[in-house]
Amino acid sequence: MSTVPAGPVVTRTCPGCGAEVEPSQAFCESCGSPLLDVGGAAAATLTAVAQEAPVELTQPVVAAPEADPDALVPAARCLSCGGEVGDDGYCTVCGTKAPTPRDHYVEQPAAWVAAVCDRGVRHHRNEDATAIAAEPDPGSRAVLVVCDGVSTAPDSDVAALAAARRARDVLVAARPVGLPNPASRAGLIADALEDAVARADQAVLATTPVEGPSAAACTFAAAVVEGDLVVFGNVGDSRVYWLPDPGGSGPGSEPEELSLDDSMAQARIAMGVDRETAENGPQAHAITKWLGRDSPDVVPRTGSVILGHPGWVLVCSDGLWNYCSDAVRLGELVGSLSADVTSPLELAEALVRWANEQGGRDNVSVALARH
Template identity: 50%
Template sequence: MSTPPNAADDTNVDAAPDTEVDHATDTEVDHAEMPDLDQAEDAEVSPAPDTEVDPPGADQDPSTSSGDVGPDSGGEDEQDFPSYPSFASYPGAPQAAPALPTAVVTSDGSRACPNCAEPLEAWAGFCENCGQSLTPSAPMPKGPVRSGSQRTRRAGLPGVDDKPRHPCAECGGQVGADNYCEQCGAKAPNARDHFREAPANWVAGVCDRGIRHSRNEDALALSADTEPGGRAVLIVCDGVSNADDSHIASLAAARTARGVLTVNRPNGVGVEASRVAAISQAITDAAAQANQAVIDKSDTESANPPSCTFAVAVLDGDTLVYGNLGDSRVYWIDDEPGASRQLTTDDSIAQTRITMGVEREIAENGPQAHAITKWLGRDAPDLTPNVGSTELTGSGWVLVCSDGLWNYASDADGIAGLVHEAIERNPGNRRVRSLAVSLVRWARQQGGKDNITVALARIGEFDADHGATELLDRSEVLAQEGTAT
């Protein structure tokens, strides 16, 4: 997450690590249906065709993980997804998830949440009041919890459809219509926590809650021509963590900007300079309309209105036009070692320090490292994005990401090393979707202290065994199912 100036570093914003477990089903969700920007953050989201969510086991501890199927180990990412930590970490060994606390024993012998002091049952694996995940201190009793307890009183809200739901990820019990387990009271995850988009076989992205945050305030929105090398739009927004409803703001901004840049395909007057200028102006217009979308979703009475970063890459043949507000980034990851570049420049306190001569590693890990100086929102000081362009002469990857990825590998060579090693470890990661998933998993393995979003577009030749041909059938299936762009 990013924070505005004079705000605390976002790593101190969360109440406690591992506040939820991401166990959503591995189905795909349509842009138009997933999720409704106006619904509560804990509401269940209806699945639809072009966005996927993770199955049970996504936050499983490495010691309990079984199987090595997936993009880092030679398996198929379109098949069942094992837990994130089961995949090889590069570089370095995967970090074990922090142990969950147990309920504290109070003076009268009862138990309470160690985070908010809410009374709990001994077998509770989740505090309904604050969301803290727990290690139960007693086995689950057989049969339903006694009538009237905190674990059952939320069930059966009127007007909620009683549609089939997946078993509780904590205890296997039945999830009620209010999205809480009727057995242990655990809150069921929703599709906003982890989703994927793949509008074409050469463009894909993954947006994930990470490990430590209680909700996903990142967002992405993608569109692409079917034919590789055509027009593509990749947008990533990162909600400001200490502002109200930033998970709503980021999704509204990303989708609105995508709509502007997808409907408006400027080409200028036919010469390259004119085409670049027209696309650059379209990015500026998209930022303005995205900002209005954020304002429209804001509570006018809020003293701390929602806000988010904005990063966009527009590909048109060999031309890449990019822009940003805040510290979400656009990179060019070249297939040739040493030729990768960070294209955008952050609007942040850290970048100001780097410009003054402070070493990158020190600046990006110092006080207020993630405090941003530009953003989208009602209180935004400047809505003019930093826009640039480049001609892509080689083969490689356009990468748009939030700081949840670059927290762990900031410079272009560091991220390029991750990409090249991921493909070397498993040639299946030449698939765009697989590589995006692999990078997100790697960031989770490093601690997942922030939401993580990765959007990729492949430029140049695909591998004959692992590229466009193999993914084409999947893309056609999605198109037949009504994939939104």
């Protein structure tokens, strides 16, 4: 969960579990109980967004089997035991009811990329969103987008989904042609990322109410993979990592956090505070930039890297990196989990499951591309 900084903090307690919460929070961080009467606006708007026709693209690259590539696809396997989920929505092995598609959905437009978005254990609803696209040939071109709705604002689940889809569509269409120089391509894709964020911000404004206790908001992180080139950008504290397979040497052979958070924690790190202290201190998850009506700045930080080794490009929300922030540790985790799985989708599911096993205090989004 990310939070937008506010004025002086006046504490209160959750009526469900008694945990201390901030006045602006819509849901309790500990038990997920609703704290504000947000009505049915979020559900109504989400339905409208989910049914919106895909934007027509001049160069579509999505390889999706469904007629509607934006249909939220629920998990085919039970999250409790791995059994098959029946047509009635219950596991045919253990009888557990499967979550709704918005609480847990998957995306896999090509065999070498995948995304999983999950409500987590503690939250009342899933305010994360993913939107990905890919060409079918492994390592060719992919777009990975993750947005994390700010839990202190109603309708942030709607904001995140609208922003992620709009940004993906812009990045899919903005494909440099006839530029063999990686630096030139990286520059044009970085410009496209800025445009994608601006369009995503417009999508947030168009799909969420003007009035309310606080404006809907979300973070943004994205990676565009073109062969060995990865161009990335972010607003807020969702992240992009490069996690190479172990055993390599030279540039690009070490795990790396590519993006740089817009957060109070990152500001403290810049002042010399060690990462663990900064990321666990007061207001650590207060973000300094976000998408939404009251955002001070929606220009993303961007960058690029050339990958010279096999590995994973990972875009994720803080629901994952909360439990494994350091790139080296995260690379070790991915290495241990990938030993037991055979596809990006299985690895994404394993990472989400791992985060929930650590406590699942937040929504969890994982988008992966295999290089």
